[in-house]
Amino acid sequence: MDAKTKAKYDARAKIIKALAHPSRLYIVDMLTEGEKCVCELTEKIGADMSTVSKHLSILKGAGLVSDEKRGTQVYYTLSIPCVLTFFGCIEAVLKDSALRQVEMSGACRR
Amino acid sequence: MDAKTKAKYDARAKIIKALAHPSRLYIVDMLTEGEKCVCELTEKIGADMSTVSKHLSILKGAGLVSDEKRGTQVYYTLSIPCVLTFFGCIEAVLKDSALRQVEMSGACRR
DNA sequence: CATATATTTGGCATTATAGCCAAGTATTAA
């Protein structure tokens, strides 16, 4: 892999890595309803606020969310709506895997 | 996050994690052209074959690729074409980030 | 059978991630 190709896939991987965590996926999903403050996200996730804050900074660093401070609270918003198209495909992969498992077990029974 | 919600996002995260690596993204991209043997992928990536083999087993474990042995070679294929829709969005995120950076530097100059 | 090629697996050292606590910053309110 030459340097240019590597840079291309490194950049893409950075964004996907930012999404590669259950809490961060949950955050993205919640943000599809509209902006949310850290406190609300923290409550729903059920982790330490510092942990959630770090998750948010990873998403922000990847350019997936943006933040706005209003008073003492910080509100996060999805920057790029197309992230949603991900979930449809992910679900397709999961369904396909489930289907394969059923087929496998069926084949073994005969 | 209750157990059911956690399971849902864990499952999704597992698939996204499988994609969250430059070499694996490169593999997926190469497989869009059609099936490829491990030797060819290894050559293009330029890593140890054992490393590439492990990457492939991660993709396979996530249900993203399937393999078929023919003779002494193993050919890998993309299982689910919608993975491609990912890249479009990823590029959109990257472009958006680049745009923001330009805007920022412009704002500072004035 | 011996050898060569293609691939996978085990093992290990290195590095990266995750998550909690404690401490720091910022804003609001008393």
Place this chain on the structure above:
DNA sequence: TTAATACTTGGCTATAATGCCAAATATATG
């Protein structure tokens, strides 16, 4: 100014991911 709330950052430990080498497996070929 003091106190309270919301959030971020630093630091630390635990766990997971990466990548190479060596060894094991499978298949083809002489």
